[in-house]
Amino acid sequence: MQLSATQDLAVSLRTHWRLWLNLGIRDTRGRYRRTVLGPFWTVLSNAVMIVSLGLVYSILWKLPVRELLPYFCAGYITWTMLTTVVSESAVAFIGADPIIKSLNLPYLVHILRVIWRNLILFAHSLVVYAAVMIYFRLWPGSSLLLLPPALLLLSLNFLWISLVVAIVCTRFRDVIQVVASVLQVLFFVTPIFWPVERLEGIRMATFVLADANFVYHLVDVVRGPLIGEAPHALTWIYLIVSAILGNVFALAFFERHRRHLAFWL
Amino acid sequence: MTRSPDTAAVAISLRDVNLEYPVFDADRSFRTTLLRGSVGGLIGRSRGGRPRTVVRALSDLNLDILNGDRVGLMGPNGAGKSTLLRVLAGAYQPSSGELIVRGRVSTLLGMGVGIDVDETGHENIVTGCLLLGLDKRDSERVLEDVVSFCELGQYIHMPVRTYSSGMLVRLMFGIATSINPDILLIDEVLGVGDARFAAKAEARVTKLMTQASALVLASHGNELLRRFCNKGLFLVEGTLRYYGPIDDAIAAYDTWLTEGA
Numbered sequence: 357m358q359l360s361a362t363q364d365l366a367v368s369l370r371t372h373w374r375l376w377l378n379l380g381i382r383d384t385r386g387r388y389r390r391t392v393l394g395p396f397w398t399v400l401s402n403a404v405m406i407v408s409l410g411l412v413y414s415i416l417w418k419l420p421v422r423e424l425l426p427y428f429c430a431g432y433i434t435w436t437m438l439t440t441v442v443s444e445s446a447v448a449f450i451g452a453d454p455i456i457k458s459l460n461l462p463y464l465v466h467i468l469r470v471i472w473r474n475l476i477l478f479a480h481s482l483v484v485y486a487a488v489m490i491y492f493r494l495w496p497g498s499s500l501l502l503l504p505p506a507l508l509l510l511s512l513n514f515l516w517i518s519l520v521v522a523i524v525c526t527r528f529r530d531v532i533q534v535v536a537s538v539l540q541v542l543f544f545v546t547p548i549f550w551p552v553e554r555l556e557g558i559r560m561a562t563f564v565l566a567d568a569n570f571v572y573h574l575v576d577v578v579r580g581p582l583i584g585e586a587p588h589a590l591t592w593i594y595l596i597v598s599a600i601l602g603n604v605f606a607l608a609f610f611e612r613h614r615r616h617l618a619f620w621l
Numbered sequence: 622m623t624r625s626p627d628t629a630a631v632a633i634s635l636r637d638v639n640l641e642y643p644v645f646d647a648d649r650s651f652r653t654t655l656l657r658g659s660v661g662g663l664i665g666r667s668r669g670g671r672p673r674t675v676v677r678a679l680s681d682l683n684l685d686i687l688n689g690d691r692v693g694l695m696g697p698n699g700a701g702k703s704t705l706l707r708v709l710a711g712a713y714q715p716s717s718g719e720l721i722v723r724g725r726v727s728t729l730l731g732m733g734v735g736i737d738v739d740e741t742g743h744e745n746i747v748t749g750c751l752l753l754g755l756d757k758r759d760s761e762r763v764l765e766d767v768v769s770f771c772e773l774g775q776y777i778h779m780p781v782r783t784y785s786s787g788m789l790v791r792l793m794f795g796i797a798t799s800i801n802p803d804i805l806l807i808d809e810v811l812g813v814g815d816a817r818f819a820a821k822a823e824a825r826v827t828k829l830m831t832q833a834s835a836l837v838l839a840s841h842g843n844e845l846l847r848r849f850c851n852k853g854l855f856l857v858e859g860t861l862r863y864y865g866p867i868d869d870a871i872a873a874y875d876t877w878l879t880e881g882a
Contacts, residue, residue: 358714375751382737382748389739454734459752460711460726527645615714618707619642 359462361611368464376465380472395480403484406432413549422492424551429488430582431548433481434575438514439539441474445518446525446532453621463610463617467518471511478507485582496584503581509595510578516602523613526620546571570598631723632804632835633686633709638718640679640701640708640859678704679859682718686835686852693850693867694839695874701859702839706806709837724803724834727753729826732797738782742773742792745781749796759801767795770825772818791818798825805833809840843871 359367368376388394409432410425417424445467449456452466489495525531545565547555552572555562566572573591580587678701686692694702707713708720710728735752736745746767750760768777771791773784781789807826830836830849837854840846846853846867853870855863855877863873 358711372751372754374757375748375754378748378751382740382744386737386739455752457707457712458710458728458734461752461754618713620645 358615361607361614364462364464364610364614365607368462368468372462372465375461376469376472379465379469380476383469383473384476396483398477398480399483402433402436402481403487406484406488409549417550417554419551422494426485426488426492426494426583427551427579428549429485430579431575433478433485434510434578435543435546435548436481437474437478438510438571438574439543440477441471441514441518442521442539443536444470444474445521446535448518448522449526449617450529450621456618456621463614464519467515467522470518471514475507475511494584496582499581499584499586501581502586503578506577506581506587509592509599510574512599513574513595513602516599516606519606519610523610523617526617527613542571545569546575548575552576570594573598630687630689631685631721632688632690633723633837634719634721635682635684636719638679638682638708638715638720639677640704640713641675641677641716642713644674644676677859679708679715682859682861684854684861684864686837688834690852691830691836691850692838693846693853693870694837694856695841695846695853695870696856696862697878699858700856702856703808704859705856706808706837706839709804709806722804726804726806727800727802728806729797729808733793736781736789736793739780741780742771742777742784743768745792746796746799750799753796753800755799763799767792767799770821771795787818791822794822794825798829800829802829802833804835805829805837807836807838846871 384395388397391397393400406425406429410428411421413419413428414421414424448466448470449463455461455466456463521531521535525535546569547566552566555566567590573587573594577587577591577595580591682705694705696702704713706728708715709722710726711722735748737748740748743764746764747760750763755763771777771788773788773792776784776788781792784792807830827849830838836849838846838849850867852865853863853867853874854861855870855874857877862877863870
């Protein structure tokens with residue numbers, strides 16, 4: 357009656373999809389409850405961050421605002437989704453302690469809940485992006501059609517990252533702190549608020565910080581379609597391969613530790 | 622009672638079931654002392670591998686629960702009653718041994734799980750149904766049923782944080798008992814609200830218990846156990862001391878209590 361890792365995934369998706377959809381929406385409602393602006397707090401705080409940093413960095417990099425701001429905006433909202441998915445995954449099982457200990461539900465419900473609620477939040481942030489594009493009278497064109505497959509690919513990668521982070525952090529609570537600091541470093545070393553073109557000519561840095569940088573591809577696959585640049589073939593290949601290998605690894609890892617999880621809480 | 626029941630009649634079967642779990646925040650001195658707890662299961666090192674503190678919550682359990690059985694689970698605090706119920710519910714997996722459960726299991730262990738006080742009663746019932754794994758059709762039936770059972774009136778559309786504690790208990794109880802299982806697991810029957818509502822709650826649990834084809838009820842109340850159970854399962858430190866007719870089980874427990882004291 358104990359599920360294997362793949363059964364856990366299958367049951368979470370087939371039988372309990374309404375549960376995590378419901379919990380994700382409920383989490384989103386909870387985040388804004390009794391606030392006047394509601395979901396627009398995300399929009400507002402993102403907007404302030406994006407516009408102020410965008411302006412400062414356009415001066416620092418000596419780039420026209422019209423060029424840097426859409427790039428920064430699209431990259432930043434994608435990054436925000438990534439960083440919240442990872443940091444919330446760290447406590448995905450820990451936060452679901454009472455559910456896990458008293459009900460026989462598949463564990464991946466808790467992972468899918470985290471990914472789903474952050475996709476909702478991302479959709480809110482798109483308002484800032486839309487405002488920036490309208491302000492500068494820009495239109496991403498047909499590359500926007502690549503956004504849905506890009507988000508799907510991103511979510512498939514989230515699935516394995518979240519699962520591994522959640523399992524490790526349930527057992528080793530110190531890792532929660534490690535995850536937070538690693539994310540912060542990744543934000544600065546990845547081309548998000550500085551354009552990747554800045555690396556031109558520095559081959560080693562281009563390789564380490566962009567081409568080989570997993571986080572760069574995760575961000576760029578969504579950022580590209582938003583700013584009218586179809587992501588490179590390298591990005592697609594990188595992310596498809598990582599989604600496959602990552603999920604195979606994560607499910608094997610999950611299979612091995614699934615029976616212990618309830619005791620680690 | 623037959624010792625070798627035909628398999629169709631068996632609802633739950635345990636063969637050599639052991640359950641050990643590691644304790645991670647135990648400090649070094651605690652870890653090396655090899656304590657035997659005065660309360661609780663056996664605390665010791667895990668066999669093989671790295672030394673670490675483990676609690677042996679269930680030891681070599683062998684038993685069959687047949688369809689129609691009403692099993693009262695008894696024993697002192699820390700005997701492993703709740704752990705056994707969690708194993709039967711599928712929340713904990715045995716460290717070794719075989720567990721077979723035939724039928725849809727539901728527990729009243731999860732009372733209050735998933736309640737969000739900022740959501741309305743109505744929304745909490747919807748989420749509660751999903752947590753219990755009910756499909757859409759069942760959920761609609763349950764929704765009506767719980768709303769009328771809880772007698773919350775217009776409060777059902779108010780955030781749960783505005784509820785009195787009695788109303789909250791009613792809501793949690795209503796959701797937890799909205800199930801329709803083959804095998805029902807209950808950890809203590811709780812006192813629910815005022816006297817009138819308590820009678821209503823009892824009728825609801827009684828109905829659940831009689832409808833389920835097998836029942837496992839953990840309790841310290843002998844009267845309760847006698848009323849609802851035909852068999853008793855007496856655990857001490859995770860080991861089965863007695864499993865048989867309820868009156869004999871209660872007698873065995875009482876003897877153990879007087880001898881122990």
